[in-house]
Amino acid sequence: MRHDEPQPRPDKAPNGESWPATSAYIPGYEVLYTNGGSQLVIDNSHNDFDVFLKVVSVTDPEPKTVRSVFVLAHDHFSVGNLRTGTYEVRYHELGFGTLLRSSTFALEESAIAGGGTRYSIVTLPLQMAADESANAYPLTAEEFEQ
Numbered sequence: 001m002r003h004d005e006p007q008p009r010p011d012k013a014p015n016g017e018s019w020p021a022t023s024a025y026i027p028g029y030e031v032l033y034t035n036g037g038s039q040l041v042i043d044n045s046h047n048d049f050d051v052f053l054k055v056v057s058v059t060d061p062e063p064k065t066v067r068s069v070f071v072l073a074h075d076h077f078s079v080g081n082l083r084t085g086t087y088e089v090r091y092h093e094l095g096f097g098t099l100l101r102s103s104t105f106a107l108e109e110s111a112i113a114g115g116g117t118r119y120s121i122v123t124l125p126l127q128m129a130a131d132e133s134a135n136a137y138p139l140t141a142e143e144f145e146q
Contacts, residue, residue, distance in 0.1 A: 006095040023077040029068035036083030037119035038107035044071045044126045049095030059085035099144050103135040
């Protein structure tokens with residue numbers, strides 16, 4: 001739900017922990033699926049509001065939040081060591097309260113001839129309004145909480 005005027009950012013994350021001082025994982029939430037080498041770069045550099053964001057695995061039948069992240073306005077954050085699979089990002093823009101999700105994306109690993117492994121690096125620019133051409137879709141509060 002979008003308000004006409006920006007709202008003050010809540011003092012604490014939904015789990016009761018203080019927001020980090022910099023873009024970072026939010027204390028108290030699980031950090032899962034850390035046995036991979038892929039990376040997701042969250043790009044909030046063009047936006048004026050901080051974001052509470054969830055990286056959600058949609059590989060299994062039930063969506064599973066694998067990382068919970070706070071990203072400051074005008075900043076980037078790299079989510080590292082993600083394992084292969086299909087993911088989406090669900091985020092709460094903390095100025096107007098907009099809830100959005102990205103389209104799904106796959107993280108893959110492949111062998112390199114001669115040895116080694118190639119990992120995915122996906123950069124996701126965050127949108128502050130639903131825009132299918134920019135892969136940002138509306139999300140309900142219930143869907144965000146899953």
